[in-house]
Amino acid sequence: MHRPRAADAEFAEELAAVRPDLVARYTAELPGARAAVLSRLWRGLTHEPLPWVTAREAGREGLTLRLSDGRRLHGPHPDPFATAAQVTVVRLDGVAHEDPAGLMTGLGVPHGADFAAELADSVVSLALSRADRLPLSEQWPVSDWEWEQRVVDGHPYHPNCRSRPGFSVAEQLAYGPEHRPLVRLGFVPVPAAECLVSGVWPAGMRDGDRLLLPVHPWQAEHVLKRSVTEGLDAHPLMSLRTLALADGPHVKTALSARITSSVRDISVYSIGMSATLSEFAETLAERMDGLLHFTRTLGAATADSPDLAAVLRESPQVYGDRVLPVAALATTELPRSPVWLAEFARLALTAGLRLLEFGVALEGHGQNLLVVLSESGAPLGLVYRDLADIRISPARLARHGIPVPALSGRVVTDDVRTLRRKLFGSLVAGALAGTAGSATALREALESAVRELPRTPDLAALLEEPLPAKALTLMRLSPGTPGDQWTELPNPLG
Incomplete structure (x- = not known):
């Protein structure tokens, strides 16, 4: 069904044929794109339950992973909530790897070859996206789709943040x-x-x-x-x-x-x-x-x-003139203000936890969750779209006297762990962490936000337990395992 991704050189040749004006900028963006994808990959390698990683040892010079075959993989201390590219090189038994696809190939783990091809695709596609971006204007977009087109780097934590296998260069330019x-x-x-x-x-x-x-x-x-x-x-x-x-x-x-x-x-x-x-x-x-x-x-x-x-x-714009996906907040100056970030976190947690108490867990990541802003940029409310992946607890709904909808299948569950994973993994480890951009900024925003929240068992779990997050790298290396797989990140409030 899909033609295989061309090699890097062939990708550049195709770009030269369809958009020669982008070749120089694309080439200049490649090192940064490699570092961005490598940083996401290193996050997964250091925090996910990969079966061939037997130990993780922190030292003054960084973090070392002991592999099941006796080799060692060494890199910097990772910030699991960082969105900026912080990793430029990782060493496998002393051999330096700057390219995430090359590192995955060198690891030689099951299903690593297919994942390496996806990582290579992610690098070149990300470089192309960055090469074609427009300078951000101080004038805010008018249409909702203009906000979405400002998001260049894709998923803030997934190594396949821009992977589009099966799309030629011309098709990426035509449809991205x-x-x-x-x-x-x-x-x-x-x-x-x-x-x-x-x-x-x-x-x-x-x-x-x-x-x-x-x-x-x-x-x-x-x-x-x-x-x-x-x-x-x-x-x-x-x-x-x-x-x-x-x-x-x-x-x-x-x-x-x-x-x-x-x-x-x-x-x-x-x-x-x-x-x-x-x-x-x-x-x-x-x-x-x-x-x-x-x-x-x-x-x-x-x-x-x-x-x-x-x-x-x-359209989400029926709820206001300034409604933008949370992922697009990074293209504004707003998250750089600790006061604004704390107010946004308070709004998001208040809404998410109240709904969870009622019996509904949102998949509130930066794409599905949108924020309504005032003319001054203050967060006024939230909009949620795409209900297909929410989870609904009939027991909790009944406890609150809410009629249970006639639904069946994967969206229906009373399992507390599943409900909390769905919300916390998307909203806190996804939307809020991606907006904050670092563990320090996330911790400060959450510390301020939780002071005024009702003390419910769900909030206690958020405050006291490790933070669930999707094991994005493990999932790509486990093609025979259906559904989501999970890991636990250090609690930013710990």
């Missing part, structure tokens, strides 16, 4: 949000009787008794391998497969490509749940006193296939 393209979505007409529809499918995407399903052009060419009818122009958002239509709504398309960790299709299961989840979220928002809103799902449809499906959602 950081390259600011306008993407022409196509339509695939499907008889309505053959589709599963949740919510209301819009009249403008119907043709008689057929539904017109929006299809990403990459999906049409590489996966569906079929022609599509003329559709709509749209601006790609951070997730690549979700795009903002000209008239406001966002459309989430099936994109059966591996981006960071997962293949981005749309399951039939999630389509079937979407309307029920959206209605349930509206009832939750009424209990949040304006702290948190949820973008409504307008309609969802699938031709009984995860490769041919779409979800229509309202």
